[in-house]
Amino acid sequence: MNSISRRRFMKISAATISLAAAGCALKSGTSSLGTKEKRKGIQKIPTYCDICFWKCGAIAYVKDGELWKIEGNPDDPLSRGRLCPRGTGGIGAHTDPDRLRTPLIRKRDRGEEVWQEVTWDEALGHIADKMQKIKSEYGPEAMALFSHGIGGNFLKHTLNAYGTPNISAPSFAQCRGPRDVGFRLTFGEDVSSPERTDIKNARCLVLIGSHLGENMHNSQVQEFADAIQNNASIIVVDPRFSVAASKAKWYLPIKPGTDLALLLAWMNVIVKENLYDKEYVTKHGFGFDQFAAELLPYSPEWAYTETGIEPDVIRETAREMGRYKPATLVHPGRHVTWYGDDTQRSRAIALLNALLGSWGRKGGFYYPISMDVPAYPYPAYPKPAREKVDNPNQKYPFAHETITTGIREATLTGQPYPVKGWFVYATNLIHALPNEEETIKAIQNLDLLVVVDVIPSEIAGWADVVLPESVYLERHDDLNVEWFRDPFTALRQPVVESPQDQKPNWWIAKELAGKLGLGSYFPWNDVEEYFKHRLTAAGLDYDELKKKGVIRGKKQPNYFEEGVPVEFPTPSGKIEFYSLQLQKAGFDPVPKYTSPEQNPPGSFRLLYGRAPVHSFSRTQSNRILSDMMSENEVWVNSSIAGRLGLQNAQYVTLKNQDEIVSNRVKVKVTERIRPDCVYLVHGFGHTSRGLRHAFRKGASDAQLLTRYNTDPLMGGTGMNNNFVTIEPAEA
Amino acid sequence: MARFVMVIDTSKCVGCMDCVVACKTENKVPEGFNRDWIVQDVIGSYPTLHLEIRSERCNHCDAPPCVYCCPTGASHVHSLGGVVLVEHNVCIGCKACLASCPYDARFIHPDGYADKCTFCIHRVEKGMDPACVSVCPTRCMYFGDVDDPNSVVSKFLASRKYHSLIPEAGTKPQVFFLA
Numbered sequence: 069m070n071s072i073s074r075r076r077f078m079k080i081s082a083a084t085i086s087l088a089a090a091g092c093a094l095k096s097g098t099s100s101l102g103t104k105e106k107r108k109g110i111q112k113i114p115t116y117c118d119i120c121f122w123k124c125g126a127i128a129y130v131k132d133g134e135l136w137k138i139e140g141n142p143d144d145p146l147s148r149g150r151l152c153p154r155g156t157g158g159i160g161a162h163t164d165p166d167r168l169r170t171p172l173i174r175k176r177d178r179g180e181e182v183w184q185e186v187t188w189d190e191a192l193g194h195i196a197d198k199m200q201k202i203k204s205e206y207g208p209e210a211m212a213l214f215s216h217g218i219g220g221n222f223l224k225h226t227l228n229a230y231g232t233p234n235i236s237a238p239s240f241a242q243c244r245g246p247r248d249v250g251f252r253l254t255f256g257e258d259v260s261s262p263e264r265t266d267i268k269n270a271r272c273l274v275l276i277g278s279h280l281g282e283n284m285h286n287s288q289v290q291e292f293a294d295a296i297q298n299n300a301s302i303i304v305v306d307p308r309f310s311v312a313a314s315k316a317k318w319y320l321p322i323k324p325g326t327d328l329a330l331l332l333a334w335m336n337v338i339v340k341e342n343l344y345d346k347e348y349v350t351k352h353g354f355g356f357d358q359f360a361a362e363l364l365p366y367s368p369e370w371a372y373t374e375t376g377i378e379p380d381v382i383r384e385t386a387r388e389m390g391r392y393k394p395a396t397l398v399h400p401g402r403h404v405t406w407y408g409d410d411t412q413r414s415r416a417i418a419l420l421n422a423l424l425g426s427w428g429r430k431g432g433f434y435y436p437i438s439m440d441v442p443a444y445p446y447p448a449y450p451k452p453a454r455e456k457v458d459n460p461n462q463k464y465p466f467a468h469e470t471i472t473t474g475i476r477e478a479t480l481t482g483q484p485y486p487v488k489g490w491f492v493y494a495t496n497l498i499h500a501l502p503n504e505e506e507t508i509k510a511i512q513n514l515d516l517l518v519v520v521d522v523i524p525s526e527i528a529g530w531a532d533v534v535l536p537e538s539v540y541l542e543r544h545d546d547l548n549v550e551w552f553r554d555p556f557t558a559l560r561q562p563v564v565e566s567p568q569d570q571k572p573n574w575w576i577a578k579e580l581a582g583k584l585g586l587g588s589y590f591p592w593n594d595v596e597e598y599f600k601h602r603l604t605a606a607g608l609d610y611d612e613l614k615k616k617g618v619i620r621g622k623k624q625p626n627y628f629e630e631g632v633p634v635e636f637p638t639p640s641g642k643i644e645f646y647s648l649q650l651q652k653a654g655f656d657p658v659p660k661y662t663s664p665e666q667n668p669p670g671s672f673r674l675l676y677g678r679a680p681v682h683s684f685s686r687t688q689s690n691r692i693l694s695d696m697m698s699e700n701e702v703w704v705n706s707s708i709a710g711r712l713g714l715q716n717a718q719y720v721t722l723k724n725q726d727e728i729v730s731n732r733v734k735v736k737v738t739e740r741i742r743p744d745c746v747y748l749v750h751g752f753g754h755t756s757r758g759l760r761h762a763f764r765k766g767a768s769d770a771q772l773l774t775r776y777n778t779d780p781l782m783g784g785t786g787m788n789n790n791f792v793t794i795e796p797a798e799a
Numbered sequence: 800m801a802r803f804v805m806v807i808d809t810s811k812c813v814g815c816m817d818c819v820v821a822c823k824t825e826n827k828v829p830e831g832f833n834r835d836w837i838v839q840d841v842i843g844s845y846p847t848l849h850l851e852i853r854s855e856r857c858n859h860c861d862a863p864p865c866v867y868c869c870p871t872g873a874s875h876v877h878s879l880g881g882v883v884l885v886e887h888n889v890c891i892g893c894k895a896c897l898a899s900c901p902y903d904a905r906f907i908h909p910d911g912y913a914d915k916c917t918f919c920i921h922r923v924e925k926g927m928d929p930a931c932v933s934v935c936p937t938r939c940m941y942f943g944d945v946d947d948p949n950s951v952v953s954k955f956l957a958s959r960k961y962h963s964l965i966p967e968a969g970t971k972p973q974v975f976f977l978a
Contacts, residue, residue: 137824139934150936153817159824281813286936293811293937311813314850321846680815692823695830696816705845739845 107133113563114141114617116548118540119154119161120683121217121239122262123548124286125618126151126158128541128563135159135541135564144618145287145552146262152284153681153696160692161522161539162564166760168524168536169568178511181529181757188571188579191533196583198516198532199230202488208232209454210488211516212475216495218560219537221546222577223493223520225446229581229589233452234487236470238500241784247404249466249782250414253647255427256637259400260436260551266626267291267399269431272301272392274385276327276417278401281311283678285402301392303385305330307675308703308747309740318385324673324745324788325407325664326375331416332661333371334386336363338423343390345425352636353422355646355657362646362658374663393424395431403677408777408786411466412659415647419659422643428634434626436551439619441606444598446589460484464783465653471783473501473776479510489516493573494537498526499685499751499768502776502787520576523689524758536570538562543572544595547602555621557606559599559613574598655781664789668725671791672708673745676769685751685770688762699766701736703747704794709737712794719799722746722767722792726774731755732797733767746792801944802861803880803918805932806952806961807854808977811939814839814852818931818940822856825919825930832906834916835931851976854931854940857904857916858964858972859883865896865905865913874913880944881973882920887912901968918942945973 111130116123117138125144129136138158142149151158171191172183186194202210208231215224216237224235239245239261248258259265267273268291280292295302296315304316305327313319322330338344339360349356368379389396398420404410418427426432458474459467460483467474479487490511501507511517511530519531528534537543541563548558562572578590592598600610613619625631638644651657667673681687681696688694702722704714714720716737722730731753741747753768772792776785814837822834835856842849863883866874873890876883885896890912897905897913908914919929923942927933932940943950948957952975955961960978 137821137930150934150938151817152936153815153820156817156820156824156934281815281937284815284936289813289815290936290938293813293939296811309846309848309850311850311852314848314852315810315813319846319848680813680817681820691830692820695823695833696819739841739843739848740850742845 110136113561114559114615115541115563116144116558116560116617117151117155117158118217118219118545118560119158119687120285122146122286123218123550123558124151124155125558126155127617130563135162141617143616143620144558145554145556145620147286148290150286150290152286152289154284154683154687154693155286157681157690157692157696158541160690161687162541164523164689164691166524166689166758167522167539167567168528168534168570170536171569172534174532178517178532179508179530183534188569191535192576192580192583195516195518195533196580199489199584202515203230206486206488207453208450209234209452209457210486211491212236212457212479212487212489213491213493214238214472214475214495214497215493218548219540219545219573220493222574223491225589226577226581226584226586227491228449229586230584231450231452233456234458234470234475236458236472236475238472238495238497240469241471241473241782242405242500242502243403245405245467245469245782246410246779246784247400247402247414249411249468251400251418252468253411253415253466253650254418254422254638254644259433262287262550262552263400263402264433264436264551265397265399266431266434267397268294268298270295270300270395270397271431272303272389272396274303274305274389274396274398275312276305276399276401277406278399279306279310279312279677281315282680283402284680301388303388307742307745318381318388320377320381320385321742323374323376323742324675328409328413328416328659328661329366329371329374330377330382331413331420332363332366332659333368333382334389335416335420335423336366337368337383337386338390338420339363341387341390343387343393344423345393348394348425349423352634352643354638354640354642354644359419359645359658366661374661389424392431394426394429396424396426397421397432398424398426405779405784406786406788407664408779408789409662410784410786411779411781412656416659419645422645427643428628428632430627430629434553435632436553437555437624438551439549439555439557439606439621441547441549441557441602441608444602446591454485457485457487459783464779464781467782473778473785474783476501476507476510479513480506482513488514490514490518492517492519492527492531494521496521496525496527496685498530499770502770502773502785504771505774520573522570523686524756525685526754526756529756529758535576536568537576538566538570538572542566542570544574545572547599553626554623556618557603557608557613558618561614667744668791671725671793673788674722674724674769674772674790674792675745675747675788676750677747679749682749682751685754688751688754688765689759691761694761699734700749700752701734702767702794703736703738703741705741705743706737706739708743709735714794714796719797720794721797722772722794724772724774724790724792728772728774730767730772731764746794800946801880802946802973803859803882803923803942804945804952804973804975805918805929806941806955806975806977808939808941808955809851809853810977811937812852812854813937815936817934817936818854821930821934822916826917829909832908832914834914853976855902855964856931856974857883858902858970858974859918861971861973862969864899864901864970868895868899870895877920879920879924880918882918884917884920885913885915901965901970902972
């Protein structure tokens with residue numbers, strides 16, 4: 069049996085970087101599929117999905133040489149044999165006529181989108197020359213990488229070998245970072261991805277702004293349906309009557325920005341009425357008495373004035389949580405960068421779970437496991453001469469990953485040292501980072517901006533060099549050995565060939581390394597050689613993995629009651645109800661509430677979220693998915709629409725507090741949202757002309773997010789602080 | 800005799816449209832058209848609301864007006880399970896069936912014939928579920944023979960509250976929605 073390693077959370081960022089790397093000789097980017105002759109009949113090829121980062125195991129059907137359909141791989145623990153609509157529609161990524169086709173070098177001013185088509189050799193040669201120049205003038209730390217998803221592993225390896233520590237992903241400071249910091253401060257561990265939430269076994273499930281069902285993280289949605297079927301008691305807190313809210317026993321229509329007040333009041337009731345898990349708290353808790361004392365002022369009556377939630381409802385829902393403890397899961401959410409106090413709000417969620425004894429328990433948070441597949445034995449990376457640029461003097465003391473917006477800030481100011489080159493892999497920074505203007509200004513300070521993408525995203529439009537990547541159905545990527553309920557290893561492998569001159573990232577990374585004189589960091593010829601090396605070291609068979617797509621390990625204990633060792637890697641070794649490390653750093657040891665900014669008169673708080681058929685800003689030109697939803701709508705409460713004289717499906721524009729005006733967008737007149745806010749699905753309103761099908765369809769929330777409040781603990785950007793007015797637009 | 804029906808548990812459906820996407824790829828439904836779709840019915844006023852989400856399609860009616868009105872016989876009831884189908888080569892695209900369907904379940908395919916859900920009869924004949932049922936991530940859709948009292952669909956219809964769409968049209972629809 070393969071050896072299984074448990075709980076390597078603290079090592080995860082280092083590990084995923086060194087997992088990286090791959091390589092191959094120049095001959096071909098597209099694998100062993102090889103021949104141009106189309107095979108007759110149906111082939112079923114297992115791989116794993118990349119429409120989002122969940123990495124669901126899939127089986128692609130190729131009929132007479134053409135990609136026909138993609139289904140879930142029944143052996144895969146993430147998909148459980150069923151994909152989400154985006155995964156099912158993944159073939160639209162392969163057939164998208166707006167894809168990038170060949171490498172491009174910019175010919176006119178940045179952002180004008182005038183290009184010359186070049187060969188890979190020219191493009192990579194050009195990039196390598198510029199990178200060498202940056203290295204000699206400013207040092208290798210002046211290059212930064214923004215990367216999203218497992219595909220970026222290879223490029224991370226090249227950039228590490230080049231000598232920069234400045235490697236980041238928006239998933240930290242623009243998404244889940246505050247949550248992971250809040251949980252680390254409390255339990256010593258992250259919530260991790262995929263989340264270690266035991267939704268299917270929860271008897272009481274609390275969702276705070278999490279819109280499962282619209283947000284299609286596959287395993288979680290499947291388990292949410294299990295929870296519904298099991299008659300779990302569901303409590304949903306959201307200013308919008310989400311799909312999840314429609315499944316709930318209690319829907320709490322909270323005033324935006326006041327979630328922490330509700331959390332403190334819930335904890336107040338749970339402590340006051342002795343509803344918490346006393347044995348668990350006594351045994352595993354640190355500083356409970358001080359924590360309990362801090363909760364005293366936060367009565368449900370006090371919280372009512374902030375949240376608009378009736379005191380009796382706060383009490384009843386708190387009692388419901390207590391009734392089902394420890395199988396009560398207060399879901400930590402994922403995209404939690406809302407108001408700038410997000411780490412403390414996430415910590416309050418962690419503390420509420422701690423009171424209920426749900427961490428490490430069935431129906432709460434399980435202990436995930438990964439398969440121990442050793443990293444490839446690369447030469448050691450050069451040690452950067454300077455610290456990372458994103459967080460000078462540990463300004464954000466609890467940031468344990470790199471802050472994208474910190475790199476942007478350094479690029480703008482030149483402090484603590486200049487950043488002169490950006491490599492951007494599969495993340496559309498124009499839609500991913502708040503305040504587009506700052507991003508564009510920072511780009512003006514660069515000597516080199518390279519974008520690797522599959523479609524002409526907005527950030528590609530600003531690039532000096534654009535590298536067209538093969539889509540996931542056409543390429544190998546790194547092995548997926550992520551933590552989950554039980555250990556597994558999954559393979560992404562090509563199903564069809566790239567239609568034009570697109571290349572897989574492992575090939576791009578290896579070729580670039582060669583041109584940078586870093587060829588020794590890619591000691592093998594083909595990415596399959598890399599897989600075989602790692603799998604052999606793990607006692608696994610590559611041919612079996614190719615055939616099945618996934619290899620499962622032995623079932624392991626997931627809960628304390630199943631024998632998981634009870635350990636909390638915090639400074640006290642216990643669950644920190646009262647945090648001395650926060651106190652020492654000058655922060656509140658127990659979260660304290662501050663009222664959010666009020667709406668300016670006549671304006672609405674802009675909220676945003678997901679639709680089940682789209683991922684970020686990267687699927688709007690997928691013709692299958694755009695056929696499901698081709699533009700977004702702005703949700704406006706019926707009474708407000710009546711007052712403003714707005715009709716359903718009428719086009720309007722949104723203007724924010726900084727006079728930024730959106731593209732025109734249809735109004736959805738609905739009862740399903742509070743009157744004081746409006747809502748957009750993220751990812752629409754594209755301004756890249758190359759995205760012919762998605763160009764100017766709907767409004768971009770990102771464009772309107774000019775203001776953000778930075779979380780003082782970890783540098784996350786709270787983005788729900790923007791207010792808009794609504795103006796009719798021409799049809 | 801088998802009588803195929805579809806049962807959809809609205810309490811679990813999240814309206815993700817995976818059923819719509821799967822139908823599209825399985826049956827190569829052209830861009831701009833769908834054989835199934837999602838309806839979200841909202842009742843009440845904020846914040847006291849009820850939302851029913853339904854995956855809808857051809858109801859494969861027991862009294863199918865589309866079959867009765869078809870001048871060429873292209874619209875017909877299949878010998879297996881009472882499934883309503885269209886013989887593409889016989890259809891002249893006159894749209895009588897489109898007009899007769901109370902569910903607006905049909906469209907004219909760009910190739911000129913009336914098209915709609917087939918209950919994926921090509922899969923069902925091989926013992927598989929329709930594509931929409933087989934992909935649903937919430938497992939809220941069920942397909943089977945209502946004449947078989949031991950089938951999953953029969954058990955649901957015997958034990959749960961359900962409704963069908965526009966029963967007053969008298970078409971005897973065979974897609975049922977569990978509350």
